[in-house]
Amino acid sequence: MYRYDEFDQSLVDARVTEFRGQVARRLAGDITEDEFKPLRLMNGLYLQLHAYMLRVAIPYGTFNSRQMHMLAEIARKYDKGYGHFTTRQNIQYNWLKLDDVPDLLADLASVEMHAIQTSGNCIRNTTSDQYAGAAADEIEDPRPTCEIIRQWSTFHPEFSFLPRKFKIAVTGAPKDRAAVQIHDIGIQIVENNKGEVGYSIFVGGGLGRTPMVGKHIRAFLPRQDLLAYLEAIMRVYNMLGRRDNIYKARIKILVHEASAAEFTRLVEEEFEKIDQTKLMALPEEELDRIAAYFAAPEFETLGPCPAEHLEALDRDRDFALWVKANVVPHKVPGYAIANISLKPIGGVPGDITSDQMDGVAELAKDYSFDEIRATHEQNLVLPHVRERDLYAIWQRLKALELATANIGLVSDIIACPGLDYCNLANARSIPVAQLISERFAELDRQHDIGELKIKISGCINACGHHHVGHIGILGVDRKGEEYYQITLGGSADENTRLGDITGPSFPYDKVVDAVETLVTTYVDLRQSGETFLQTYARVGLAPFKENLYAAA
């Protein structure tokens, strides 16, 4: 994985020193909150309901055991012994004191991590496929592309004061696990008919108050033109994006109002200007230099599926169920990708204790070439493990209480922190997720229901991606009471689609019953082998709606 060079380290260290001075001046009363707030936000520090919250970037979700141990240590030293993985492949700490934050950032910098550009109207942490470099269906590892974008966008003076925040996601596989079409820019690595690898570009996706699926504006962009083209998009946005109205400031509104065709024309025009200068063209040797950081680990030559693994599957049903739900094929024979669910039944989605973090770090070191991934679905991944080690890994996960076998199933729920922590929330998300997972706890039933993605947000900002949940749940405030609006049929993969609102919202104590009604309706209507989404696509909203509101 990528290692900081002297420039990266000195930039991050200098930022810690600078912020230390800013905090000292704030606490001494030399600068006001109005002056300080944008400075702390540039360093990922928010004020939430109970305390300060820090959002730490995990670039494209890739990190190692040393970094995970430090994240655990930070939670112990400065917080309350746990952290929260988010839908942006970041980790958040919920209980910080302002005067501790400079020391915390110095500890982070010691393991090549920071919280820069995790907030504010700048280009945020680039997200990616959690199976990068391991997926069997991958055209190319997306992480070198992400790293190039990280280097280009970090402290880019032209893009430090955009109309609004800006999120870029990259996938290297046709199966989109990075939800690229709901990002400001979505990049899919593709191969053209000459066998050349390049980029397919989506612009103007996003959720929040005005959800939109990204528009496809370029089918094939040659690799060396990546930054020139991104720069062209950013320039058009920076020039024409609205700064007069925060609700209309995201690039999706510009693309929508200008039309995708006109926006594309403007980008291509700008791209031509940049392209002629050739200053932005990526040199082949630089591409190779970055790609070398992500060279595949030294995989052994292994036969497929060793006997001891098959025996363990036969012998231990719990293990077999975990493998069925959490383990996916690796591109190298004899290896596997092991997902670690952070969604225990009745637990808080994405939360992990310091001891569990240390345990995962040790597992990564012992079994996965020292690599860990954070997923946008708030889980973790050991990307490169030998199949023959899966049983030992599972036993250690069980001891850590991290062996929940539910990836992609009904209890693997995305939930934002909601009103339990967040200053913007209108309603709680976490307890709704807990109640749903408890209702559907029985694993055989979960497997029978099959792939079903429930996503919950506690407000219209949609951090919980509810618009693209197969079942989406949005918390709203109705005269001081928590209510929940339900959407159906959303999806965040290569066939991205926004969900349809079912109708009137449900009070807190009725929302789990409503979800059960929807699941039962699906089970009753499905044809052989059909997933929830396939059934929904075939029958539409009407039968679900009818059952949902029949009792009312």
Added chain:
Amino acid sequence: MSKPHRKAKGPQVLTANRLVDGDVVYWRDETTWVANLSDAKVFEDEDALAKAEADAQAQVKADKILDPYAFGVDLTGGRITPGSMREHIRALGPSVRLDLGKQAEAA
């Protein structure tokens, strides 16, 4: 349930977050912000509240507290009960982690 935009009717409490650690605090008197809602001053008089709010703004300028605002409370049973889920959670801590926040400190 984000911060109330207009003033609630009936009894109210003035709240803020403390600058140094972000902790939730409640107005008690001109010199004291308290951590527990039960120790807060309840305003039943608009003029007294307005005066306290002006004082709170001065304390924002003095870099002690952030974002002061008033919210409605219920006094049934002789206890101060927040009028919204948001204020309930601020007063106690996360409803999903009873071991954390003010509810844990009180236990």
